Amino acid sequence: MRVTMPWSRELPLVTACFALACPSADGGGGGSSTGESTGSSTSTTATSATTTMSSTSSADSSSTGADSGTGGTASTSESSASTTDAPPLDVAVVADCEPGSKPGAAGNTDGWVNDFGVLVNLRMPAAYDPTVAVPLVVVYAPAGADAGLTEQFTGLTEPTLAQGWAIAYVDHITPMSVQVVADASVIPGLIAAQWCIDPDRIYLTGHSDGGTIAEVSINVAVDPPLPRAAAPSAAGITGSTLAQVGCPDHAVSMMIMHSTGDALFPVAEGFGADAAQFWADCNGCAGDPVDDGTCATWSMCDDGTSVAYCEGAGVHGQWPGLDDEILAFFAANG
Numbered sequence: 001m002r003v004t005m006p007w008s009r010e011l012p013l014v015t016a017c018f019a020l021a022c023p024s025a026d027g028g029g030g031g032s033s034t035g036e037s038t039g040s041s042t043s044t045t046a047t048s049a050t051t052t053m054s055s056t057s058s059a060d061s062s063s064t065g066a067d068s069g070t071g072g073t074a075s076t077s078e079s080s081a082s083t084t085d086a087p088p089l090d091v092a093v094v095a096d097c098e099p100g101s102k103p104g105a106a107g108n109t110d111g112w113v114n115d116f117g118v119l120v121n122l123r124m125p126a127a128y129d130p131t132v133a134v135p136l137v138v139v140y141a142p143a144g145a146d147a148g149l150t151e152q153f154t155g156l157t158e159p160t161l162a163q164g165w166a167i168a169y170v171d172h173i174t175p176m177s178v179q180v181v182a183d184a185s186v187i188p189g190l191i192a193a194q195w196c197i198d199p200d201r202i203y204l205t206g207h208s209d210g211g212t213i214a215e216v217s218i219n220v221a222v223d224p225p226l227p228r229a230a231a232p233s234a235a236g237i238t239g240s241t242l243a244q245v246g247c248p249d250h251a252v253s254m255m256i257m258h259s260t261g262d263a264l265f266p267v268a269e270g271f272g273a274d275a276a277q278f279w280a281d282c283n284g285c286a287g288d289p290v291d292d293g294t295c296a297t298w299s300m301c302d303d304g305t306s307v308a309y310c311e312g313a314g315v316h317g318q319w320p321g322l323d324d325e326i327l328a329f330f331a332a333n334g
Contacts, residue, residue, distance in 0.1 A: 097196035102130040104195035110148075114190040116183060119171040121147040123157050124195060125164050133198035135165040135334065137327075138188050138227075140206030140213040141172040150210065159323050163331070166195065170206075173213060178220060178245060181213050185221035192225055199225035201334040204232075205326060207319055208264075211235035211257075215275070218252045219245045229253035229305075229333040231326045234316055236265050239274030247282035251302040253333035254279040255295070257310045257320045264316040276309035283307055294325065306333060 106128035112120045125134065137160050141150040147169035151157055160167040168191055173184050188202045204214035204227050211232030218230050219242070229252060256279070258265070258272025265271035276296075280289070283305050285298035295310035308329060312320055 096133050097131050099131055102194060102196045104130070104191075114187060116187060116190060118173060118184070118187065119147055120187065120191070121151060121169045122191065122195070123151075123161060123167045123169075125161055125166065127164070128166070128195075130196050133196045135163075135201035135203065135330070136188060136191060136195075136197045137165060137167045137203045137205065137330065138191075138214075139167065139169045140184075140204070140210030141170060142206070142208035142210045143172055143174070145210075146171045150207075154205075154207070154319050154323075156205075156323055156326075159327055163327060165327075166191075166197065170210075172209060174209075176209060176212065178216070181216045182220040182222075184213055185217040186223055188227065189223055189225055197225070200228060201330075202227045203330040203334070204230040206235075207233040208236060208316065212237050215242075215254070215256075216245060218254070219248050221248070226250070227252065229255070229330050231255035231257065231329060233257040233320055234259065234262055234265060235275065236271070237275060238270030239276075239278040240270055242275055242278045251283045251305040252279075253301075253305040253307065253329070254283075255308040255310065255326065255329045257312070257322060259312045259314045259316070259318070259320075261313050262316040267311070272311060273309055276307060280307045294322070304333075 104122070104124070106124045106126060109122040109124070112122060114120060128134065137156065139150055139154055139156060141147060142153075145153065151169045157167055168187075170184075170187060173180060188197070188204075191197060192199065192202075202225050204217055205211070206214040212235045214230045215232040215235050215237060218227060221227065231254075234257070254276070256272060256276040258267060258275075260267055262271070267273055280298045280301070283298070283301040283303075285301040285307055287298070287300055289296035289298045289307075289309065291297075295308040297306055297308040299306045301307060306329075310320065310322060310325070314320065
């Protein structure tokens with residue numbers, strides 16, 4: 001199966017593989033076996049269609065803004081992808097937050113540093129009611145990117161808010177290890193402690209290192225609220241490494257996005273397709289996946305879950321142009 005997806009918003013970067021030794025990088029070397037990326041200072045150039053960035057040390061990128069304070073600032077101004085009060089699309093509304101129990105504000109909150117010490121930028125619907133729970137999408141940053149750059153890179157804010165959902169962008173987290181990812185998996189719960197979030201509709205995504213964190217978080221998260229689905233892109237973890245981590249205790253829907261043009265994490269070396277097969281096996285999926293020309297999907301899986309594998313032809317530093325498909329996958333699996 002090979003299709004050409006509209007891969008867009010290129011972000012050339014040096015990134016890290018997870019747990020085991022990294023393969024060779026395209027044109028720039030990979031991370032170390034401890035999971036740390038290498039490089040120098042950050043240089044960013046943003047346009048309406050493309051975000052380009054040089055390599056950065058993971059220590060620098062993960063600390064960007066994290067030492068500037070202990071809390072975020074609620075912004076009344078709109079971001080480039082503005083908030084909207086459009087009605088949710090097929091969203092199950094759950095009114096389960098007591099009045100006054102959730103102090104988080106509607107709109108944009110930038111620079112919120114949670115109890116885990118990682119900076120998060122949060123986008124809530126303009127019509128957010130702190131007594132009515134909303135779904136949450138958490139986006140983990142790739143190496144060399146912070147929360148703000150990841151928002152530009154993915155372009156997920158506008159379509160997510162249009163569904164009446166919340167979306168949070170998390171600074172790059174390093175070093176990469178099972179324990180660090182397990183610690184990071186509590187971030188959705190920390191957000192839910194401040195904002196009224198539907199505990200049954202928490203979803204994860206991210207690119208490269210961020211995709212790896214989103215994917216492995218499913219394996220290791222133990223404290224509720226637990227994610228219902230994830231959609232990692234260009235993740236640096238193979239099916240065999242996932243097998244070493246093991247299946248989660250419950251079936252979770254997974255949408256794996258990877259590219260045949262990814263020379264940093266090549267499909268031929270177990271990234272992408274093999275990871276999707278791992279999740280299909282974990283979820284007890286029956287039969288062969290159905291290919292719709294964009295993704296091949298196993299739909300007959302345990303507990304009503306599904307697993308999709310979406311393979312494109314872009315390079316490692318590109319985000320797949322599948323924003324609508326990601327949100328539709330989340331909506332169908334929550």
